[in-house]
Amino acid sequence: MVISTKDLTFTFGNQTVVKSLSLQVPEGSIYGFLGPNGAGKTTTIKLLLNLLKTQEGSIHIFDQELQSNRISILSQIGSLIEQPAIYLHLSGRENLLNRALLLQIPESRVEEMLKLVHLTDAAYKKAGQYSLGMKQRLGIALALLSDPKLLILDEPTNGLDPNGIIEVRELLIRLVTEHKKTVFISSHLLAEIERMATHVGIINHGELLFQGSIKDLEALSQPLVQIETDRTVDAANFLNKNNITVADVNDHHLYVPYTSKENMGEINTLLNQNGYTIYSINKQQKDLEKLFLAITQNA
Amino acid sequence: MKGFILSFRSEFYKTRKTMGFWSAVLLPLLLCLLLFIGFFVKSEHLVNTPPMMLWLQFAGAILGIMGLLLLPMLIIFIAYSVNNIEHKNDTWKTLFSLPISKMSVYAAKYFYAFFLVFFCLALFVLFTLGFGNLLSVLKPGLKFNEYNIASLLTQLYFKFFLASLGILSIQFLLSLLFRDFLKPMGIGFVCTITGSILASNNWDYAYLFPYSHPMMAMRALQQAKHGSAGATVPQITVEMFTKDTWVSLAIAIIVFVAGYFIVLKRSVK
Numbered sequence: 001m002v003i004s005t006k007d008l009t010f011t012f013g014n015q016t017v018v019k020s021l022s023l024q025v026p027e028g029s030i031y032g033f034l035g036p037n038g039a040g041k042t043t044t045i046k047l048l049l050n051l052l053k054t055q056e057g058s059i060h061i062f063d064q065e066l067q068s069n070r071i072s073i074l075s076q077i078g079s080l081i082e083q084p085a086i087y088l089h090l091s092g093r094e095n096l097l098n099r100a101l102l103l104q105i106p107e108s109r110v111e112e113m114l115k116l117v118h119l120t121d122a123a124y125k126k127a128g129q130y131s132l133g134m135k136q137r138l139g140i141a142l143a144l145l146s147d148p149k150l151l152i153l154d155e156p157t158n159g160l161d162p163n164g165i166i167e168v169r170e171l172l173i174r175l176v177t178e179h180k181k182t183v184f185i186s187s188h189l190l191a192e193i194e195r196m197a198t199h200v201g202i203i204n205h206g207e208l209l210f211q212g213s214i215k216d217l218e219a220l221s222q223p224l225v226q227i228e229t230d231r232t233v234d235a236a237n238f239l240n241k242n243n244i245t246v247a248d249v250n251d252h253h254l255y256v257p258y259t260s261k262e263n264m265g266e267i268n269t270l271l272n273q274n275g276y277t278i279y280s281i282n283k284q285q286k287d288l289e290k291l292f293l294a295i296t297q298n299a
Numbered sequence: 300m301k302g303f304i305l306s307f308r309s310e311f312y313k314t315r316k317t318m319g320f321w322s323a324v325l326l327p328l329l330l331c332l333l334l335f336i337g338f339f340v341k342s343e344h345l346v347n348t349p350p351m352m353l354w355l356q357f358a359g360a361i362l363g364i365m366g367l368l369l370l371p372m373l374i375i376f377i378a379y380s381v382n383n384i385e386h387k388n389d390t391w392k393t394l395f396s397l398p399i400s401k402m403s404v405y406a407a408k409y410f411y412a413f414f415l416v417f418f419c420l421a422l423f424v425l426f427t428l429g430f431g432n433l434l435s436v437l438k439p440g441l442k443f444n445e446y447n448i449a450s451l452l453t454q455l456y457f458k459f460f461l462a463s464l465g466i467l468s469i470q471f472l473l474s475l476l477f478r479d480f481l482k483p484m485g486i487g488f489v490c491t492i493t494g495s496i497l498a499s500n501n502w503d504y505a506y507l508f509p510y511s512h513p514m515m516a517m518r519a520l521q522q523a524k525h526g527s528a529g530a531t532v533p534q535i536t537v538e539m540f541t542k543d544t545w546v547s548l549a550i551a552i553i554v555f556v557a558g559y560f561i562v563l564k565r566s567v568k
Binding site for chain 2: 046049050051053070071072074075077079081082083085086087088089090094097098101102103104142
């Protein structure tokens with residue numbers, strides 16, 4: 001495990017922000033840390049970076065205890081917390097050079113990073129004049145500068161346009177698959193995470209509600225057969241009469257719980273033979289977004 | 300130690316384009332230049348002034364307000380600007396998640412503020428001497444070149460530097476803790492006024508109050524002026540380590556240590 005916490009609890013005053021959190025982030029994963037705003041994501045990340053002192057429970061990163069191995073652990077982590085921390089009076093390049101100076105990284109790496117996040121053209125421009133997306137990309141470049149084994153990113157796609165979001169996603173996937181990195185990424189948008197995450201942790205009110213691989217999460221939701229016919233309501237009634245439960249009907253589609261491919265074929269034949277024209281029939285995963293909402297709202 | 304040096308260099312790299320840094324250069328340059336122009340224009344009136352008095356007038360013009368206003372204000376401003384760069388850009392969190400010990404990061408900032416004040420005072424010495432000698436070259440009537448004030452001036456300014464340590468450490472801590480300018484500025488201003496009043500009234504315990512120290516350091520100069528009134532060759536000695544200097548040093552050390560524990564305890568926003 002790259003990150004492993006045990007019963008991590010943190011209170012601000014008398015408000016418990018993180019409640020006995022036990023995270024398990026395996027090596028080589030993209031771990032999506034999900035939760036609505038104010039769920040305790042940023043606090044957890046600050047705990048992982050030792051910006052907040054652990055009050056209860058323990059944190060192990062790279063199988064080392066965080067408090068007593070702070071420097072050796074931090075030297076292998078790149079992080080981006082909330083808005084990127086950038087010196088606005090310095091240019092993008094100077095921001096990277098300053099960090100390179102602190103971490104004793106050769107200057108050539110700075111140019112490499114600028115290229116990676118497409119800021120070469122704006123390298124000499126003051127960061128204060130950057131757009132939100134450019135700042136975010138510079139923040140990612142700063143996090144990647146030291147070529148860390150673990151990347152901890154707090155809502156890194158905040159403020160990026162769809163193009164930028166796709167770029168970041170592809171970059172992170174590349175880092176994990178080609179360079180064997182581990183990425184811990186927080187977000188309040190499941191849709192953004194589900195396309196890249198291999199593992200997911202869902203947190204709300206400081207409590208971990210779900211943790212597992214993305215397949216585990218998908219398994220939680222019952223897949224459905226979505227059918228589009230010329231007469232949706234009639235078809236639904238007809239299926240009901242034939243002892244096939246209809247899960248849902250709306251103006252355009254009707255839904256039947258998925259059991260197997262063969263079963264899907266049988267339904268298709270049945271409807272066809274009884275004069276219903278089928279425009280489309282396919283298997284559908286229940287929307288993860290809905291599942292996410294269900295998980296976070298039940299708590 | 301390596302972390303400290305790296306952080307210190309980074310402090311310089313970050314601030315080298317800010318007003319905080321340049322004010323430490325421009326302030327002595329502009330003040331000395333103004334004085335230079337004043338003396339240059341009025342040189343006829345000063346032709347008969349003996350070299351030493353000439354120097355004392357020249358250097359004294361700045362030294363006179365140094366303890367009263369200039370030094371405390373400079374300290375408040377530098378302490379603020381060194382910390383504000385992180386407040387403003389929201390960079391404390393990155394600074395403290397670097398693989399560098401918190402002590403190194405904190406100490407580098409602290410000593411960088413000290414360095415800036417030292418640097419600024421050193422430039423005051425340098426520019427005063429430079430412009431003075433330039434005057435004697437441009438206006439041979441002014442006999443700046445016949446007296447060497449370098450050693451005395453260096454001692455006086457070093458005394459000022461020692462006197463600033465206590466205030467600087469307090470202002471540094473205030474600026475570290477408070478995000479806005481008004482709190483450290485307001486507290487610093489009120490304390491400076493109080494300090495000046497205490498010191499100029501010769502209150503017995505003024506030496507215990509760090510904001511009185513620059514004012515007390517100025518006494519060395521007043522001593523000098525008294526001394527020169529009667530005798531033809533006045534003797535000026537700067538007593539470097541007086542009671543108040545030790546208090547200033549002690550406060551600097553105590554506040555430094557206390558500040559470190561506050562940094563350790565405090566959660567980074």
